[in-house]
Amino acid sequence: MKINYKFLLIISVVAIGAMGLLAGSIDDREKERVDLNKSPEIAHEDRAKNEAWARYYPRQYGSWIKTKEGSELKDMLKDKPQLAILWAGYGFAKDYNAPRGHYYAVQDNRNTLRTGAPVDSKTGPMPTACWTCKSPDVPRMIEEDGELEFFTGKWAKYGTEIVNSIGCYNCHDPKTAELAMHVPHLNRALTAAGLPTFEESTHQEKRNLVCAQCHVEYYFKKTEWTDENGNKKVAKVVTLPWKYGLTAEGAEKYYDEVGHTDFTNKISKAPILKTQHPGYELYKSGIHGQKNVACADCHMPYTQEGSVKYSDHQLQNPLNTMDRSCMPCHRESEEKLKEIVHRKYERKDQLHELAMDNLAKAHLETAKAMEAGATDEELKSIRDDIRKGQWRWDYAVASHPSFFHAPEETLRLLAVANDYAMTARIKLVSVLAKHGVMDYSAPDFSTKENAQTLAGVPLEKLVAAKMEFKKTLEVEWIKQAKERGLLSEQTLKGSDPEASYFKK
Template identity: 30%
Template sequence: MRNSDRQGATLKRLGIIMGAAALAAALAAAGVTALLVNIFQRQQEARNPFMRVVDITDDTEDPAEWGKNFPMQYDQYLKTSDQQRTRHGGSEALPHQPTAADPRTVVTQSKIELDPRMKRMWEGYAFAIDFREERGHAYMLEDQTYTQRHQKPQFGNCIHCHASVYVPYKKLGDGDLMKGFAEMCAMPYAEARQYVEHPVACIDCHDPDTMQLRVTRPGFLEGVKVKMKVERGIDNYDPNTMATRQEMRSFVCGQCHVEYYFRPEDKRLVYPWFEGRQADQILGYYDGIGFKDWVHAETGAPMLKAQHPEFEMWSEGTHARAGVACADCHMPYMRVGGMKISDHHVRSPLLNINNSCQTCHKAPEAELLGRAERIQDKTVEMRDKAMDALMELIDAIVAAQARGVDADILDAARMEQRRATFLIDFVEAENSVGFHAPQEAARVLFTAMDHLRQGLMLVGQPTPGGVQESVPAANPGG
């Protein structure tokens, strides 16, 4: 090959190499540019968590309007309509034939049909008529509206924890939240229901100007003042100005997930934390003021119904002591693009272990689920033993009434029935099935068993487990 041909071939190869290098450089530059643009966009997303599409005010009640500014959170919020079961919680969707009185096409399983002991425990009360498995926030108002418990008179105080009430309270009170709260509490339920339209909504937990968390439920605003006075000696505590952000991530949940009672003279909803938040402290307060929810149909005992004391039970547990908030587990952070948001699909952490639990607990998902379920299994076992003993006490009191046992003895036995029932119900109504505070749940059920033992002794029956109180103590010198 001549020199000129070799030089031409060399130049050609060199041109190809340079062209390829230029193309590679161009592609790399384009890739780097695209990456930088993507990073910039994600940084901008993080800096600007929402775009104000509509104006939100302190009177914007409809969550769909908030959803125009916060579509990702709103999409998650809508998922609270999902029905999914855990081993001891959640619910299954059951078909329901709509009627004029109850137009629902889907309901949940009746708990009093699954466990008839509950029906007898509450005999004479509205919960003995209808009590079903819980559904998500999306159904909280609908399920309250159509429950058969309305066969007994109900008042507007119930709506406090089952609807978006902030705007209705303000309207009823001509701008005064507390005044509107008092007025709705005293209304018959059917009248109060006309003032509310949505289940719990964005405005109940967020300030529309800053989007910061806030407490809006009057019952909690009054109750937490008592709580902080009792526990910390703080006067006139206001969570909206004095609580930390982490405390607020539990307080907004504790607005509703609590025990409460209706003050007889004006039907006002009150959180009974005057002597503390533990079950027996609340019971002591009720005993001290002589409060009762109803009279038991079989025994005539003055009874108490526990509500849903998740906040009280959680407060006694290890997670609360470690500074873990309700939202950390039930609304864990999630990534959407470059944004970090709270998951507004509020649900059991057992359905979202990766985000809810493994952020702190570096163990396999199956192991963490197993730990939680073992706690719940043991709580159910203890609760079942207590429920069986409660049925024995009711039988014994009914039999003692038939025998004509002294009225004072019967009254004392009825008080033990009242106390044991409330303590059992405190654990039963608390939706974590003992997980929020396993030792506290066990302590409460043990205390209930002690009241059952005393009640059975009063009416001359064997104590739970078949141990006769008449058996003499061992002779230490024998």
């Protein structure tokens, strides 16, 4: 047999070339790995600044800064005016927007009418705890001041300190860049629920738990303590109600046990629990949570850049990145999958509207019964029904995407919520009749303006005070933070503050 040496030679050259390329790519990856390991620990005073990490992790920083692109501001009170009735007497009736990019967390927190218009570091209305899920400056301040001091005082106390938006130090160790969490309340809650702590959890679970530092239900637990100088103080400590499990009913049982109520509804005088955003808890009950698909799998998909693979840090709606977020596991077409998700939204929205309408009417009919002379005694079980119904409705929808993360649980909660609201309304018919009121129908709350008027929200006054705060104290906060080197110009570049009440 005659060997074709020329052919062999060509094959060899091609093979050597390919090996060279492969080696090059391994080299690149190795270099990247070594570079990562070489990265020094990021100093305490720089940790909260995302730019300080950019030098070592340019790709992660580059994608993180793109959370700026998630800038759309959606006024939920315009979209669902019933909310102002349900939250009458509470901050959320004043101003409430759908969540947007992490980049905006600090400025949205300063802009919302809920944080009010403090005039110095001691005026309210909100406690320091309101900063907790907004910034990597929060773990920095907990380290500097101690947890209890951090949770003591008014929100404005940390205006000059908490200036960088959600970033690297919220989720990473400043020395190794491994996943880490820096808020004590999460491990306390995991332990109370009988679950492994963050450090004991699997790597895949940590890809959820970094998000569970913030995307969870919580309340501010009043905690008395004495500082090192013997001063008696009261802290409002972020606490997750997980003792009886990660469910709406479990959290309700915990709140009832400790006698917690977030506010008394101004219209009906019902004692209300306000849900925060139990995103992690609900996700756990859904099929992806059950099958160990982590938040990061969908929201931070791997991205290939040349020979380097990294996690996309532009946390956003994964329907924008379906090729990387869904297609690694699903075989349907993107269009088909999108259609399925959209139908889930429509089903949820139908029950969502029903439950809200009935709850809003129950509040207004209770007010009418009070006006007609019904006593607290007569209204007790009605107000209890409203509390239970509103808690379940809020739990189902407060973390907006639960219709996708946990469709069955979301629909169950909305159906039960509607049942409680209807039960209250049936009882109200007879209470109203007993006091001579027949055929009462609640006033129109179909626009934000009408609903806020019924809820007694003095919008113009609130906006005027806020604009004054923005011209004075807020300017001072930013100036001081810049002078002290806590905030870099680069972070602020191109950021465009937005609020529902800004005149366009």
